[in-house]
Amino acid sequence: TMAHSKALLVLENFIGGKFVPCSSYIDSYNPSTGEVYCRVPDSGKEEVELAVKAAKAAFPVWSSKSPLERSQILNKLADLIEHDLEEFAQAESKDQGKTLTFARTIDIPRAVYNFRFFASSVLHHTTECSEMTAVGCVHYTLRTPVGVAGLISPWNLPLYLLTWKIAPAIACGNTVVAKPSEMTSVTAWMMCKLLEKAGKSRVPPGVVNVVFGTGSKAGEALVSHPDVPLISFTGSTLTAQRITERSAPHCKRLSLELGGKNPAIIFDDADLSQCIPTTVRSSFANQGEICLCTSRIFVQRGIYNEFVKRFVAEAKKWKVGNPSDPTVSVGALISKEHLEKVRNYVKKAQAEGARVLCGEGVDSLVLSADNQKGYFMLPTVIAEVKDESKCMQEEIFGPVTCVVAFDTEDEVIERANCVKYGLAATVWSSNVGRVHRVARRLQSGLVWTNCWLIRDLNLPFGGMKASGIGREGAKDSYEFFTEVKTITIKH
Numbered sequence: 001t002m003a004h005s006k007a008l009l010v011l012e013n014f015i016g017g018k019f020v021p022c023s024s025y026i027d028s029y030n031p032s033t034g035e036v037y038c039r040v041p042d043s044g045k046e047e048v049e050l051a052v053k054a055a056k057a058a059f060p061v062w063s064s065k066s067p068l069e070r071s072q073i074l075n076k077l078a079d080l081i082e083h084d085l086e087e088f089a090q091a092e093s094k095d096q097g098k099t100l101t102f103a104r105t106i107d108i109p110r111a112v113y114n115f116r117f118f119a120s121s122v123l124h125h126t127t128e129c130s131e132m133t134a135v136g137c138v139h140y141t142l143r144t145p146v147g148v149a150g151l152i153s154p155w156n157l158p159l160y161l162l163t164w165k166i167a168p169a170i171a172c173g174n175t176v177v178a179k180p181s182e183m184t185s186v187t188a189w190m191m192c193k194l195l196e197k198a199g200k201s202r203v204p205p206g207v208v209n210v211v212f213g214t215g216s217k218a219g220e221a222l223v224s225h226p227d228v229p230l231i232s233f234t235g236s237t238l239t240a241q242r243i244t245e246r247s248a249p250h251c252k253r254l255s256l257e258l259g260g261k262n263p264a265i266i267f268d269d270a271d272l273s274q275c276i277p278t279t280v281r282s283s284f285a286n287q288g289e290i291c292l293c294t295s296r297i298f299v300q301r302g303i304y305n306e307f308v309k310r311f312v313a314e315a316k317k318w319k320v321g322n323p324s325d326p327t328v329s330v331g332a333l334i335s336k337e338h339l340e341k342v343r344n345y346v347k348k349a350q351a352e353g354a355r356v357l358c359g360e361g362v363d364s365l366v367l368s369a370d371n372q373k374g375y376f377m378l379p380t381v382i383a384e385v386k387d388e389s390k391c392m393q394e395e396i397f398g399p400v401t402c403v404v405a406f407d408t409e410d411e412v413i414e415r416a417n418c419v420k421y422g423l424a425a426t427v428w429s430s431n432v433g434r435v436h437r438v439a440r441r442l443q444s445g446l447v448w449t450n451c452w453l454i455r456d457l458n459l460p461f462g463g464m465k466a467s468g469i470g471r472e473g474a475k476d477s478y479e480f481f482t483e484v485k486t487i488t489i490k491h
């Protein structure tokens, strides 16, 4: 096609420490221009087979290295990514559509930190021991790496979420086969280039293998491979159900980080000067394409009108457009199809009688000539939406948020919990007792009060209900990526 006449970036799989071309490729788009700019290997069974072989072959040596040796290698890799931070940030922004500022300040620094964090945390693991003096026994536990880990990541925070899996997996002594999203593969490929670069402290060949391609081909081949005993997956609930089915015949260990329909609960004693800008951010950051984004805002009736007025005014300040423009806060959505899906939710809400206060269909979006074919959308606020409507029940994963009023604490807890998801919630109030009561009763893996997105990686991350199974974090990832054994010694 014409698009291919331009010089395209062509990615290759990284298997056993070598870049290997693939027999077929998928087009990858620049979301801010709508142009094909990159070709991603369309891997399948064969490529996955080679990658699993390479990972298996590397396992005995890697798993017997000391935690300190592995830690040094992870730190070296973190240094190399950090050294190229700007290049990575530009690539992530171009590939994903997110603003360069976001990639520069959130995605890539976090990818670096993921390696540093687990490089440190792996040095501090201890196991349990218990004594039974009456029968002269001592029991203790040992944790050993499991083997080849299959890692599957989504397109919204590409390198950030991929490294959140790779770092603990290899720190614990596993080897990995990773499959990033076919829509955002570039930064993973760039990371592979660094894997071999560090000389003596490089990640040894076969420890990290990356196979690019679609979920239905490459992803399923990985999930159903008999020599991959554990799968860490971040993505949609629908895909997780499929992965669970495909891996069931092998009884695999699964960690599933899935979608959300996250509430913000705003009581009448909240500090609105903090709450409003943070809730605008929690609704629209990264184009609303974060699993932790707020999409249902419950506001206590007494402050509802004031909140809505100020919230909409703040949302309108968020400029949409060229992701490289430093004054822009909202970049492009990931794809044409996804943009269409998000827009349709707004249409559905309108058809049900809800009122769009700003954004899609109400305000006009002005884009520069280069971005006319990009997948842009204005931050959109919808009011008067029924709790049962699709916009209040389904994950939209775009710059759309709903605002509704509530009266009492009991009522809002029940309404916040009445969705299938349970990932993250925010609670805004200056009453400490209330904050504790509400946080305890919310069905949500994470509850932020008077803030959003502040994470201590030491503590568990993950969702309840359809938002996932398992937790990741210092201790949780260690437990997931190792096998435990209890040993009893009689003396």
Ligand code: NAD
Binding pocket: 152, 153, 154, 155, 156, 157, 161, 179, 180, 181, 182, 213, 214, 215, 216, 218, 219, 220, 223, 234, 235, 236, 237, 238, 239, 240, 242, 243, 257, 258, 259, 260, 290, 291, 395, 397, 423, 463, 467, 468
């Ligand atoms: P997705 O489920 O479509 O894809 C995620 C990954 O799974 C991709 O790499 C994809 O190629 C692969 N995949 C798809 N079908 C597969 C199959 N049958 N077998 C194996 N692999 C398969 O999700 P997405 O659209 O890329 O990402 C958005 C979703 O991810 C949202 O639902 C969002 O909430 C969720 N998410 C969750 C978290 C979290 O930590 N809980 C974080 C980020 C994103």
